[in-house]
Amino acid sequence: MLYINKINIDYKNPKKILTPTSGFLYEYSHSLNPYSGCSFACSYCYVRQSPIGLFRKQEWGTWIDVKQEVKGKIVKEIRNLKKRNKQVTIFMSSSTDPYQPIEYKEKITRFLLEGMIEMPPDFLFVQTRSPLVTRDIDLFVQLKDKLRISMTVETDDEFIRRKFSPYAPPIQARIKAVSQLRENHLPVQIAVAPVLPFSSMFPEVLSKVVDRIVIDDFYTGDGSKGKRTKKLKINEFYDDEEIEMWYGENTHLLALQKLKEHFTTDQLLISQEGFKPYY
Numbered sequence: 001m002l003y004i005n006k007i008n009i010d011y012k013n014p015k016k017i018l019t020p021t022s023g024f025l026y027e028y029s030h031s032l033n034p035y036s037g038c039s040f041a042c043s044y045c046y047v048r049q050s051p052i053g054l055f056r057k058q059e060w061g062t063w064i065d066v067k068q069e070v071k072g073k074i075v076k077e078i079r080n081l082k083k084r085n086k087q088v089t090i091f092m093s094s095s096t097d098p099y100q101p102i103e104y105k106e107k108i109t110r111f112l113l114e115g116m117i118e119m120p121p122d123f124l125f126v127q128t129r130s131p132l133v134t135r136d137i138d139l140f141v142q143l144k145d146k147l148r149i150s151m152t153v154e155t156d157d158e159f160i161r162r163k164f165s166p167y168a169p170p171i172q173a174r175i176k177a178v179s180q181l182r183e184n185h186l187p188v189q190i191a192v193a194p195v196l197p198f199s200s201m202f203p204e205v206l207s208k209v210v211d212r213i214v215i216d217d218f219y220t221g222d223g224s225k226g227k228r229t230k231k232l233k234i235n236e237f238y239d240d241e242e243i244e245m246w247y248g249e250n251t252h253l254l255a256l257q258k259l260k261e262h263f264t265t266d267q268l269l270i271s272q273e274g275f276k277p278y279y
Contacts, residue, residue: 007039008063009102017073017112021091027276028125029087031094032074034108036065038096040129042165044194044218044234047095061167066106074115088121089277099130113139120146123277127191128152130169131177137184149188150214150275151178155196156205164196164237179209189274194218195255197238197246207262214274215259217251 018030025031036052038045041061048060056063081088092098098109113136116124124143126133129152140147153174155161161171181188190206192198193216206213218234238247245254252270259268 012065013068018077028089028091032090032092033096035096037063040168071111071115075119078119089123090121091125099128099132131173134177134180150191152191155198156202203259203262214269215252215255216271219249220271
């Protein structure tokens with residue numbers, strides 16, 4: 001079990017808010033992280049083994065940097081890129097959750113969306129595991145032709161969720177949020193990423209709320225073919241039966257087989273394929 005002490009919050013004023021991408025996100029022009037750090041502190045988060053997670057010398061999940069004056073920055077940066085005839089495709093977020101609890105108070109993500117309505121990118125991908133995303137439906141509907149929202153739902157088992165990510169939102173709250181997004185005709189998908197042990201009912205539950213699923217596991221999705229995850233000792237979170245069935249290079253194939261009972265082949269995407277931009 002993970003234990004998180006009081007979170008240290010700092011306020012930063014970065015010169016730029018957009019970061020050029022490479023690697024897993026190479027098809028995007030930029031990533032956008034409203035915060036540095038993430039209080040959800042998921043045990044398996046690959047950011048723990050990335051430079052921002054390692055060089056800070058503080059336990060991941062115990063600190064957050066809040067970026068300031070973001071609305072003006074995003075408008076200016078997108079405008080300048082478009083003046084140079086650059087295509088602007090944005091992945092939000094690659095190393096934090098844009099709707100972690102501090103967003104209730106700070107509204108940094110909302111300010112960024114307001115800026116993008118004023119100066120729209122060619123495409124915006126929003127990745128979260130938080131039901132707070134529904135707060136901004138009024139803004140998303142203004143971007144929906146250039147938007148995809150992706151909600152992480154890696155299991156339907158609350159015991160498993162609490163074991164691997166005790167500070168993340170409950171599963172049912174996330175599924176309800178997806179339903180609200182769909183009711184407002186917003187393009188939304190569920191990311192079973194990483195695949196964690198789930199029940200036989202999970203595929204049917206998902207099929208009732210969404211028609212697009214992305215599947216990812218610790219080997220295909222941690223950016224290093226499982227090496228980062230191995231360093232995190234995630235295998236220790238599984239009991240003997242779980243690890244035999246749910247932890248390995250073919251975990252995504254097991255999930256794919258089970259999900260095919262309720263989804264068509266074209267509704268199921270694997271890893272990087274499911275996170276690509278469209279525009």
